[in-house]
Every structure is written in C-alpha cells, then in structure tokens.
Amino acid sequence: xxxxxxxxxxxxxxxxxxxxxxxxxxxxxxxxxxxxxxxxxxxxxxxxxxxxxxxxxxxxxxxxxxxxxxxxxxxxxxxxxxxxxxxxxxxxxxxxxxxxxxxxxxxxx
Amino acid sequence: xxxxxxxxxxxxxxxxxxxxxxxxxxxxxxxxxxxxxxxxxxxxxxxxxxxxxxxxxxxxxxxxxxxxxxxxxxxxxxxxxxxxxxxxxxxxxxxxxxxxxxxxxxxxxxxxx
Numbered sequence: 001x002x003x004x005x006x007x008x009x010x011x012x013x014x015x016x017x018x019x020x021x022x023x024x025x026x027x028x029x030x031x032x033x034x035x036x037x038x039x040x041x042x043x044x045x046x047x048x049x050x051x052x053x054x055x056x057x058x059x060x061x062x063x064x065x066x067x068x069x070x071x072x073x074x075x076x077x078x079x080x081x082x083x084x085x086x087x088x089x090x091x092x093x094x095x096x097x098x099x100x101x102x103x104x105x106x107x108x109x
Numbered sequence: 110x111x112x113x114x115x116x117x118x119x120x121x122x123x124x125x126x127x128x129x130x131x132x133x134x135x136x137x138x139x140x141x142x143x144x145x146x147x148x149x150x151x152x153x154x155x156x157x158x159x160x161x162x163x164x165x166x167x168x169x170x171x172x173x174x175x176x177x178x179x180x181x182x183x184x185x186x187x188x189x190x191x192x193x194x195x196x197x198x199x200x201x202x203x204x205x206x207x208x209x210x211x212x213x214x215x216x217x218x219x220x221x222x
Binding site: 041102 | 113149150151152153154157165199206207209210211212213214215216
C-alpha cells in the first residue's frame with residue numbers, strides 16, 4: 001500500500017534549527033512535496049524534490065533520498081511565524097499526491 | 110491570497126439538507142481538485158478535473174457530487190450527509206494535472222449536525 005509517515009508534533013525554540021522527517025512508500029514516484037499550513041489557512045507550497053540531494057530556499061531546505069524513501073525539511077533561524085503544520089506528500093506514478101497527516105511545529109520563545 | 114477562492118468559509122448543515130460548495134480560480138489553471146481534510150488525518154483526494162473533465166473519483170460516496178462548468182469554477186454538491194462528513198473541504202488548482210505545484214483555497218469548514 002501507499003504510505004507517508006511523519007511525526008505528529010515537534011517543538012523547537014525561536015532562532016534554532018529543526019528538521020522534520022518524512023518517509024514514503026508509493027506506487028511509483030514523481031516527486032516529493034512539502035507544504036506549510038497555518039491554522040485555519042490554505043496549505044502553501046514550500047518545495048519540490050525529484051532528484052536526490054538538498055534544495056535550499058532561504059531559511060528552508062528540503063532533502064531527498066529516493067533509495068531510502070526519505071525526505072526532510074530543514075528550517076533554520078526559526079521565527080514565531082513558522083509555527084504551523086508541515087505536510088509531506090509524494091506524487092505517485094499516476095501523478096496523484098499521497099499525503100502525510102502533517103507535522104505540527106510549535107515554536108517557543 | 111493564493112488565487113483560489115472558496116465559499117462559504119463555514120457551513121453548518123443538517124443531514125437532510127442540500128448545499129453546495131464553490132471554488133473559483135483565476136490563475137489560468139487547467140486542473141482542479143477537491144480534498145477532504147479531517148483532524149490529524151492525511152489530506153484525502155476526492156475528485157480531480159483536468160480540462161473540465163473528471164479524471165479521478167477516489168471511491169467517494171454519491172452524497173458528494175462534483176460539477177465543473179468551466180475551467181475556472183468547481184462545485185461540490187452535498188446532500189444527505191453524515192456527521193462523519195464534518196471536515197475541512199479544500200479546493201486546489203494546478204497548471205496541469207501533472208504539475209508540481211498546487212494552489213489551495215482556504216477551505217470550507219463543514220459541520221454536519
């Protein structure tokens with residue numbers, strides 16, 4: 001079956017670094033996505049990885065290892081506004097997104 | 110503002126009611142989607158429309174009925190819902206069905222009483 005696993009909740013301190021892990025098992029693979037969703041708001045696109053390695057975009061970076069079925073989202077210099085849920089999703093061979101349940105990130109001062 | 114607008118933002122309906130959710134995008138996208146988001150559960154893809162044609166129906170009960178009159182508008186018609194259908198219903202669009210980035214609306218919070 002198809003499955004995405006990510007931690008339910010994480011807590012980090014303002015100014016610190018946090019890594020949110022995601023493992024995936026999908027029928028075929030057409031890329032790994034990360035979305036951010038603030039409470040009561042729409043999910044917004046953060047990153048897309050289809051090749052192995054690290055993609056950096058400002059304070060956020062995303063890593064992919066296709067052989068391990070593994071990705072992580074790295075957030076640096078955490079700010080209070082980064083408190084949100086982070087959704088991991090894998091696109092399968094039918095170009096359907098298979099979603100994880102999301103990781104709620106709590107930032108403390 | 111993501112370019113995808115959903116109305117209403119909140120909806121309370123009885124199990125015998127009929128209501129419709131509306132989604133509108135002016136991004137020039139060709140693919141539109143309905144998702145269901147329940148607390149602490151993964152997003153569930155319900156329907157996909159590509160160039161106004163329905164391409165996916167992921168075993169959704171018939172009490173949910175989608176309609177896509179044109180490439181900018183998507184509706185979800187609801188009738189005789191159950192309390193377990195209470196959830197956040199999200200609409201999304203992407204340039205094409207295989208596109209890497211989807212733009213989401215803010216959702217309709219539906220409560221079935």
